[in-house]
Amino acid sequence: MLQLIFTNRILATRYYTTVVATTQIQKEVSKLLELKTQLSDENVGSKKHLLKTPKGTRDYNPEQMALRLSVMDKIVSIFKKHGAESIDTPIFELKDVLTGKYGEDSKLIYDLKDQGGEILALRYDLTVPFARYLAMNKITNIKRYHIAKVYRRDNPAMTKGRYREFCQCDFDIAGQYDPMLPDSECLRIIYETLKSLDLESFNIKVNHRCLLDGIFAACGVPQEKFRNICSSVDKLDKTPWEEVRKEMTGEKELKESVADRIGTYVSQNGGKNLIEELRKNEELMKQPSAVQGLDAMELLWKYCELYQISDKVTFDLSLARGLDYYTGVIFEAVLTGDNVGVGSIAGGGRYDNLVGMFDVKNRNVPCVGMSLGIERIFSVLEMSIANRGKKTRTTEVEVYVATAQKNLHEERIRILTELWEANIKAEQSYKKNPKLLVQLQHCEDHGIPLAIIIGEGELKRGEVTLRTVKSREETTVPRENLVEELKNRISSLELSAEY
Amino acid sequence: MLQLIFTNRILATRYYTTVVATTQIQKEVSKLLELKTQLSDENVGSKKHLLKTPKGTRDYNPEQMALRLSVMDKIVSIFKKHGAESIDTPIFELKDVLTGKYGEDSKLIYDLKDQGGEILALRYDLTVPFARYLAMNKITNIKRYHIAKVYRRDNPAMTKGRYREFCQCDFDIAGQYDPMLPDSECLRIIYETLKSLDLESFNIKVNHRCLLDGIFAACGVPQEKFRNICSSVDKLDKTPWEEVRKEMTGEKELKESVADRIGTYVSQNGGKNLIEELRKNEELMKQPSAVQGLDAMELLWKYCELYQISDKVTFDLSLARGLDYYTGVIFEAVLTGDNVGVGSIAGGGRYDNLVGMFDVKNRNVPCVGMSLGIERIFSVLEMSIANRGKKTRTTEVEVYVATAQKNLHEERIRILTELWEANIKAEQSYKKNPKLLVQLQHCEDHGIPLAIIIGEGELKRGEVTLRTVKSREETTVPRENLVEELKNRISSLELSAEY
Known part of the structure; x- marks a missing residue:
């Protein structure tokens, strides 16, 4: 059987x-x-x-975790360089907190079973819990990051890297501040993050919700259809204009002439020049919100120049972002070059009204923030490591303590204790009498740079053999100088996460 | 209204x-x-x-997070010093994975709502998912740590630090190895961890399930009652013997004479001497499992001596551990001295049969591991910081870039860009024209050590003012030497997480 x-x-x-x-x-x-x-x-x-994980979820093995943790370390160090604090919120919220925040996507929320208590659901993103946190604690300004898992009962196409449980990596600035100062820093942080991960070929698209509204008004879109048409524009990164136009004139019942006018706008992108060009468009300039949007974009552009990132930024009128809650600048980073098909790897924008939805008196706390598409970043980096024929180290062991003959395990323990006391990362076999070849093979398999070999002869002479694993060179070191010698060797090693 | x-x-x-x-x-x-x-x-x-979080859960504010992250960093660095890899598993499992693993406590499992898919439940601990992971991936040896949240629908006494969502911090060694070599390293890791957190006054109690079984047999407990009586013994850390005895002779229907004999054993604790003493007990030595347990304890004790931790270890016959799955050595660390009432802050043991429960062919992977009671550790450390009248820094900002007059914000941005490029942690106000006093107050409130002050005069002379926040001393630095000067200052600062 x-x-x-x-x-x-x-x-x-x-x-x-x-x-x-x-x-x-x-x-x-x-x-x-x-x-x-x-x-x-x-x-x-x-x-x-x-023997499976739930649909749409996965375990992360040590190789994956080593990469994930090192990437997160880099990202966190950039967030900290910008003075961010960290908060954490529960993995589930009262269902009411999430209701009415995600539009159509609300059906993707994971509910917990009612076991005779509150009605709870797993968080769908980190932004809504952040807004709930601000309102609940009456916090009016904070600069925080939050890296944690979120849950969406999507039908995952797992080959495309979409999962039901995945990690989000958010940085937000909340507070009543002067225009574009926090917003431009968010772009600078995206820039620094992608550079630090050696993802040099990227482009940050920016746009402004007010400008989009101005364009819709100038084109003759009825105001009640603004958000709806915005959703259609949002599809332009994946769908050709002809299909988006069909959606606008079809189910969204826009006049063909209106759709065509939208088409002439959303095909435009550029830099400072585009701002100047749009300023000359008299029809557009009749719309106060378009003027407001362009003023904002001009200021943003100036700050991007000062932050020395404007060469990586494109003002793109087709950028719309799906979420309803954005109220100002919006942005999205995409990889170019070899990784052009990966899609958006960072995105965000200003959302000034979300906190107010949780406040009894509708007191708002203006916010701007961004989310790194960290799962996509992981996939790109994993592929790049594989392409270079490299392996990721899964441990940080510096020294392996090996024995060449039987019954020397107590000496291994004595040496290990010394090394650990000296803060040297070291391990041994958990077999009393392992074969020397097996021990050395372990070092090579795991990229451990140094090995100590204890033999009976050396032990009598008060010595140990120190082996450089890669070159297989061996020298003899007096037992009493061992820690010092190892510390010197380790500090001169170029310890790499790959081998 | x-x-x-x-x-x-x-x-x-x-x-x-x-x-x-x-x-x-x-x-x-x-x-x-x-x-x-x-x-x-x-x-x-x-x-x-x-405006609340679900019952039994809480948000962590920046002060709490700063402490938690720094504690976790220390713990992880010790796990890494011992060569541990990291894995991660989904926050929920198929309900079947959890069923039948936790005995009575199964009622505390959080189920997800059946939304037309699989029957899922939030993980209750990290050990069962670890065993599932090993069996699923046919892994026969690994040394891994896992720090993550787990869920128990307990009725939380929140003042006692028990929550429905809390963090676990596990280290386990899986593999077919020689006796007590992995087990003793777990004790060494507990020792190193508590030392590194300045929790010097602690004691690690150890015992062995086989020895307990031998004692029960020697006392005349029927074999089918072993686990049940073990649960009673487990209560001895919180309950006086008289009450435990009453439970044994009452609902658990043990003869009074049998209970009394158990009582003479479980009141004993000591070190190596206790092992020797028990060896002399002829009745006990008739029980093969008692001999087996004592042999194991003797070897463990020897390794503890070699690892130089035996002064923190107590062989305690009243230690039983609640969970059914332990099969060998068991241990538990408690704080002594000022924090004596805190209870167990680390615990674990050997569980050789859990992985087999997931394997089609019942193939076992022997495991030993430990879990740090990290939430209790946080509480103790939070109290200790508060008692010392200290605050925890919530950011790592080294330099605050301030302006003394209006309309100098562009210069701030220029300087910030330079500092960030040089990897200096720096921030500014997001107001265009903040008051100088407000900016300096921010530095003092947040423990930021250095501030740059830009003024019109200095700007013309190509200089900036550099202020040491604590001493309020100010010096003038040429603008072009700023980064170098700051790097020197920062490297000579004793950056502390408290202020």
């Missing part, structure tokens, strides 16, 4: 790898295999079912 | 602060206020309800 189950597991796996094939025979085979799998499932009990 | 709501909020708050009062009048007033609150709730809609 166990044999049969095991066979079925292999077949079941194979089934999932062949679904891409299209011939009729393969389809029939697949169906049969599926039936067989179901049959065996019924017979086996629950053990086999257990 | 808004006025009324606001008044009620104040009253409602006051209601919650007066519940401790006991006079009848106060009770009646409270009842009335509660009714009034309910009335206004019905009229107001949901806004007011939103």
Whole structure:
């Protein structure tokens, strides 16, 4: 029976790898295999079912975690360079907190079972809990980052890197401040982050909700359709204009002439020149919100120049952002060059009215912030490491303590204790009498740079052998100088996270 | 109407602060206020309800987060010093994975709502997901740490620091190794961790499940009652022997003479001497599992001596640990001295059969590991900081860039860009023309050590003023040497997380 189950597991796996094939025979085979799998499932009990993570989620193995943690470290150090504090909120919120914040996407919220208490749901993003936190604690200004997991009951296309549980990495500035000062710093932070991750080829698109509103008004869009048409414009990064136009004139019932006028605007992008050009557009300049938007963009551009990032910024009229809550500048970073297909890897904008939705007196706290698409960044970096034929180190061990003969494990423990006391990262085999070859192989497999080898002869002479793992060079070191010698060696090593 | 709501909020708050009062009048007033609150709730809609986190959960503010992150950093650096890798698993598991692992406590599991997919539940600890991960990926050896939140639908006594969402901090070694080598390293790690957190007064109690079984057998406990009686012994850290005895002879139907014999054993603790003493006990030595347990304890003790931690370890026969899955050595660290009432702050043991519960062929992977009671550690450290009259810095800003007159904000941005490029942690006010006093006050409030002050005169002379915030000393620095001068100053500062 166990044999049969095991066979079925292999077949079941194979089934999932062949679904891409299209011939009729393969389809029939697949169906049969599926039936067989179901049959065996019924017979086996629950053990086999257990061996998976929930749909749309995954474990992270040590290689993945090593990369993720090092990337997060870099990002956090940039957030801290800009003086950010950190907060944390519970993974679930009262359902009411989330209701009415995400529009259509509310159906993707994970509810908790009512077990005779409050009605709870897993957080969908970090922005709404942040706004709830500000309102609840009556905080009127803060600069904070928050890196944590969020949950969306999406139908994940996992090959595209979309999961139901994924990490968000947010930085926001809340407070009543002067125009564009916090906003431009957010762009500077995106710039610094992507540079620090060696993602040099990128572009930050910027736009302004007021300008978009002005354009819609100038084109003759009825005001009640602004947000709706904004959603259509938002699709332009993935969808050609012709299809977006069809949506506007079709289900969104816009006049063809109005759609065409929108089309002439949203195809434009550039830099400072575009601002000047739009200033000359008399029809647009009749719209107060367009003037307001352009003034803001001009100031933003000036600050971007001062922050020396304007060469990476594009003023793009087709940028709209999906979320309803944005009220001012909006932005989105995309990779260019080799990684052009990856899509948006950072985005954000100003949302001045969200905190007020939680306040009894509707007191608002103006906010601007950004979210790094950290999962996409991980995928890009993982691929780049693989392409370079490198491996990520999963530990930081500097010294492996090995023995060349039997029954020397107590000496290993004595040395390890000394090394740990001296803050040297060190490990040993948990076997009493491991083979020397196995121990040295472990060092090579894990990129451990140094090994100490204890032998009976050396022990008598008060010495140990110090081996450089990569070059396989060995020298003898007096036992009493060991820690000092190791410290020197370690400080001169170029410790790399890859090998 | 808004006025009324606001008044009620104040009253409602006051209601919650007066519940401790006991006079009848106060009770009646409270009842009335509660009714009034309910009335206004019905009229107001949901806004007011939103302003809380779910029962048993809390937000962490920047002060709390700064402490938590610095403590976790220290702990992780110790785990890494011992060569640990990191893994991560989803926050929820298929419900079946958790079923049948926690005994009575299974009722505390948070279920997710069935929204037409899999039946899911939030993880209850990190150990069961770890075992599932090992079995699923057929991993036979790993040394890993995992710091993450877990969920228990407990009725939290929040003043005692028990929450429904809390952080666990686990280190485990899985693999078929030689006796006590991984086990003793776990104790060494607990030792190093508590030392590094300046929690010098602690004691690590150790015991062995086999020895306990041997004692129960020697005392005449029927074998089917071993685990059940073990649970009773486990209560001895909080409950006097007389009550535990009553439970044993009462609901657990043990003979009084048997309970009394158990009592003579579990009152014993000591070091190596206790091992020797128990060896002389002929009746106990007739039990093979007692001999096995004592052999293990003897070896463990030897390794503890070699690891130079035996002065912090106590062999304690009353230590039993609640969880069923332990199969060998068990341990628990408690604070002594000033923090004696805090309870257990680390615990763990060997569990050799848990992974097998997930494997189709019941293949086991022996494991030993420990969990730091990190929430209790935070509470102790928070109190200690408060007692010393210190504040925790919530940012790491090294330099604040201030202006002394109006319209110098562009110069601030230029300088900030230079500082950030040089990796100096720096910030400014987001107001165009902030008052100098407000800017300097911000530095003092946040423990920022250095400030640059830009004035019109200095600007013309190509200079800036550099101020040491604490001493309020000011010097003039040529603008072109600014970064160099700051780097020197910063490297000579003793940057502290407290001020």
